[in-house]
Every structure is written in C-alpha cells, then in structure tokens.
Amino acid sequence: MLFFNLEFGRALPDIETLVSENYARVYRFCARQVGSDDAADIAQETFVTMQKSLKRFNGKSSVTTWLLGIALNHCRNHRRKKENLNVAIHDWFDASGHSPESAVVDSVVLYKALEKLSHEHREVVLLHEIEELTYGEIAELTGVPEGTVKSRLHHAFQKLRTELCGGGA
C-alpha cells in the first residue's frame, strides 16, 4: 500500500512499511548516539514524529536520511537534557572486537584516538564510517556544507593516523 503525498505528487510507502523497513536502522543509530538504555525511547519518538510530520516531507532526500535526521535531533535533545553533549565512544565502538583489521590497527589504541577527537570530528566519523552516510547526507543531517563535511573527515583521519603512529601502531 502506498501513501500518496498530495503536496509533492509523490507516492511514499505507508507508515507501517516505513516503520518495519527502518526501525532497526534508526534504533542502532540512536543506540550509538545515546546508548542502548534510551535508544528504544528515542527511536519510538522518532517514528511518532515521523507519523505527525509525514505530510511535510518534501522528498529532497531519502526517507531514511530524513528519519535519521529526526533521530539525530531527538538524540541531541536527549543529550542536552542529560547535560552530556558528546557521544560516548563506547556506545558505538567496541575495542574488544577481533577482526582482520585489528591485526593491523590496535582497537584499544584506535578507541583512545577516537576519544581524543573533537565532538564534530567524532560525529562525522560515526555518521560516515559506521552509519555509512554519504557526504551530502551528513551535510543535510548536520546542517553544514558538504565541503565542511569533507574537510572534517579529512582532518579527523589525519588526527587518528597521528595518534596511531604516535602510539606505536
């Protein structure tokens, strides 16, 4: 079943389909932003907001990006209430994991390097590397130009390399 957006003349999936297709992704996104304890609440708030404002969706971006944008706003509000503006790295990076890459890059050192990044740099690394969003989508979500996203990502990786090299990686 399709929900027809009269304002923009586009056919969108109905709410049930949107929820079933995107809930897992939104939940994981929220869990990485605010931790697993509050992730379910934030994800639910995200979809309730989506239900209310679906008619205002103008189709400039994908539905998933739009949903992640709503989720990001809820996560920021949540962190603001808890007076913790920074995303906790342990919520999205597991230093104890063993992978072929961990043989080349020490996970614990990488974890510490990520901790030293500024909030903006860490956020852009999370959104691009973990959430696999494009530069354009990150720019839309965070409200900064695409060139800024590119620059932040470049500097974030330069700092990570510097930390890893200085740590003996």
Next chain:
Amino acid sequence: MNPRENLKAYLDGELSSADRTLMESALAGDEHLREELAALEQLSLAVKAGAREFDVCGYEELRAKMTSRRKLGVWWRTFGTVAVVGVMAAVLFPVFSQSRSEAATEPMAASPTQSKSAVESADAAPATMQELSKPGSTTSERFAGGGASGAKEEGGAGSNRSEASRAGKGSAQSETLASKAGGEADRELKTKSAIGGSSSSDEEGGANGAQTLNRSDARPTEPGLIPNSSSKGTESDGAGWSVGVLASVFLLVAFIAWAISAGLRYFRNRGGSGPGDSSSG
C-alpha cells in the same frame, strides 16, 4: 590543491570525475601518496570493524503506540469537523431564524397607516356585522356601502341606495379619501347623522363603509387575531433563540477545546522535530 586533502574523499568515492582524474595521475607518480591511501583505507576498515552491534528492541511497543495514535487522530479529526459544522450551524441558525421572523412581521409592522387602518376596521366591524345580520339587506347593499347603510339606520333620513352606491364607488376610487376618513369619518358620521344627515355625510359614511369593506377583504375580521399571532411568533422566536444560544455556547466551548488541543499538539510536534527541519526534506 594539495592532493592529500582529497585522499579520503577519493577513497570514499566522493570526488568529481575531474578531481578523480587528477588524483589518479597524482597517485601514479607519487609512491608516498599511495602508502598514505593504503593507511587510510586500513584505518577506515578498522573503524568500521569496531562498530558495535545492538539487539533491536521496542518495535512492538512502537507499533502499538502508533496504532493508538492513529485512532486518536481519527477521533480528533471527526470531533473537530463536527464541532466546526456545529458552531457554524449554531451561529447561522439564530440569524436565519431572526431574518425569517422579521420577514413574517414586516408587512404588519412596516406601515403604520395599515396598522391604524386595521384597528379602525376592527372598530368598524361591529356596525358591519349588525348590517350583515339585518334581515332584508342585500349583498349589493353590504358591499356597496355597509357604512352608508349603518349611517342610514343611525341617521334615519336623507340617504338612499344610489347615494350610498355613489359614495361607495367614490371611496373605492379614492383610497386617500378612505384613509383620511378613518375613525374621524366614523365619528363625524355619527355626529352629522344625529343632526339630520346629508348626502355628504352619506358619502363620508360610504367611504367609511368602503374602507371597512376593503380592510375586511384584506384580512379576516376576527378581533385580536393580529396581536395574538404576533405574540405567538415572538414566543417561538424566543425559544429558537434560546436553543440557538445554548447550542452556540456548547459547541463554541467544544470548538475552543479542540482548537487549543490541536494548537498544543502542533507546537509539541514542532518542538519534537525542531532541528529536524533541516532534514525534513
């Protein structure tokens, strides 16, 4: 532009075709640049490999919540529509009711002359009825000049049927004369008839009679009909107004409650999706 600044973007496939060509040519001629690219790729893979996985929960709760919200939304929309229609009906009903009652009373209330004439016809009616009940009086006498016949009875001399007919015709031709005659003509007639009567008094009496006939034709000569109907209309209008006002107040309160609730929900939604506006498209 320093090609190193674009290494990450090249790795992510975010460069334009022109920049990618430039980068590839730079990579082909710079071994150190290629090593940097390989290091960035390993670092990127390491970050991705360290991503935590979560067991998704709360999906069923969300579905239940959204279903209940949808039902509530349908209820609110229905209630709001009914409230709006009700308020409009309650506001318009008294207005239409008033205009209808005004339209019904306007013909009587609009012309003071007619009201006065109606009262005069009511005064004159008993004489006419006496004349009608008088045995031997013909229809032509009644319609030609009931008042003149009455005058003849009261006066007792000097007037005949032709005079009465003439007077009746004259009064029928001249509505102004008949209107002016009115109650004064009646009183004058009585006075003049008591003195002895004359053709002029007969004429005036005939005018009075014609006026009586005209008014009798215009409206049934039942005393008190007009005031009674008027008072009944006022009572029904008052009841209509009361019902209308009560309905208006009730529905207005319901509408205000609905509007406040809708406003609160709207602002709450805006607050919830605040920065989402940047991502709302």
